[in-house]
Amino acid sequence: MRYYGRKAGFYLVALWAALTLNFVIPRLMPGDPVDILMAKLAQRGGAVDPSVRRSYELLLGAGGGDPLWEQYVSYLGNTVRGDFGVSVSSYPAPVSEVIAQSLPWTVVLVGLATAISFVLGIALGAVAGWKRGSWLDSLVPATTVLAAVPYFWLALILAAALASGLQWFPLLGGYDVTLSTGWNWEFISSAAYHGVLPALTIVISSVGGWLLGMRNMMVSTTSEDYVLTARAKGLRGRRIMVRYAARNAVLPSVAGFATSLGFVVSGSVITEQVFSYPGLGTQLLEAVQNNDYALMQGIFLVITVAVLGANLLVDLLYGVIDPRTRAAH
Template identity: 70%
Template sequence: MNYFVRKLGFYLIALWAALTLNFLIPRLLPGNPVDILLAKLQQRGGIVTPDTRKAYELLLGGDSSEPLLVQYWNYLINIFRGDLGVSVSYFPTPVIEVINTSLPWTIMLVGVSTVLATVIGVALGAIVGWKPGTWLDSLIPATTLLAAVPYFWLALLLVYFFASTLKLFPSQGGYDVILDPGFSWEFIASAIQYGFLPALTIVIASVGGWLLGMRNMMVSTLSEDYILTAQAKGLSPGRILRHYAARNAVLPSVAGFAISLGFVVSGSIVTEQVFSYPGIGSKLLSAVTNNDYALMQGLFLFITLAVLVANLIVDLFYGLIDPRTRVNA
């Protein structure tokens, strides 16, 4: 019990530190979101007065003339109320609405891609590691090379071959704009078609890391005493692979998978930008470009919570399945 209490306490402190950094970092960036909004207002023929500036500052979450500690306190109160402010980039839409409209796209795209890359990479890694030194090992350099290729370059290649040349898939967007978003089969089929190339980009770029990690763990596991004992008992190679070698070698990959799921919320900024995909990545890039403090803070908050929750689940899970973890903690 003390182990779990200590872990929960540690992650609460980590959450407070993340919230504090989330408050400070955007304010260290050059520029002011209020000035950006006022400039847009002037371009439309509006008149800017001190009262106008004051109203915009309050609308965006506080008065910049207040002491930093007061702003920090108001920021924490608003966070726990669920009030993330108003986005400058998508003014006057609240930040929470911007995130709610883009988060499901990223979770579906990056989440499904991460699961597929993990399953394919772990399965191939188990097979390659089971027979090291064979022709199957030739897969390792190829997948490692693909993992080293920049996302945007790989995405552009896929767009050129599958969208521009073969015209099998759309090159940009998340769905056919003539359709109304919903749970109809036409919309779902359109979303799958538009999301295929972005998902394929992420799978190809990620599968090599899972394959290499699982392969190395399999090679290490094959020298363990329980593997030799199972072979001495005359068990079939398939049973030894599934129930002894792969079952133990996959544990680090399970931890890595849980942590990678935490980064699903952050999406793949470059991939989404190349395909003009309506996910979190494009919103984050827009927020940074426009010095949108409120949207940046909201996105970073969701990303931080996802990563912390994923790490907490892994720590608690390992504490349950491995008593040595609780003793050493």
């Protein structure tokens, strides 16, 4: 229990530090979201007197002339209540509504793509490490090169070849806009069809890292005493590979996978931009471009909670899987 208590305390402190940075960093950026809204209002012929400006400051939580510490206390209180304010880039929609609309797209797309690349990379890496020198082992350099290719370049190549050239997949969007959104087969199949190309980009660019890491761990694990003992007992090679070597070699990759799942909510900003995908990464970029403090803080908070939650889950699981971890603390 002492081990779990320390872990929980550490992550609570980390969450508070992340919330503080989440408050400070947007306010260090040049520009003012209130000025952006006032300019939009003036373009439409609306009133721009000081009372209107003060109303926008209160609405957006910009603070106006309030001391920074008062803004900080108000920010923490609103965060606890789940009130993230109103989005400038999607005005007058609340930040929580904007995130709720975009988050499922990113979670499904990036989450499934990350899971597929992890399973595929781990499986291929285990076989490549077990059978060193085989044809599969020779694929490691090629997949490593693909992992080093920038997202946007790979996305553009796939879009030009498979969407514009062969016209196998749609080029832009997350679904057919002529369809009504909902849990019906037409919409779900359209969303899946539009998501294949962005997901393929993520899988191709990330599978090489999992493959290389698992392959190297398998090479190290095969020389361990328990693997040699299993071979001396005459156990089948497949059983030794899966239950002895791969089971231990995959532990570092599990930690990396949990962290990757935490970053799933941030989406692949570049990939979503290339394919005009309606995910959270697109909303984050729009928030930065419009100095939308409230939306930036809301998205960063979701990302922070997801990453910290994933890491906490891994630490707790490690305490269960490996008792030596608890003993060391």
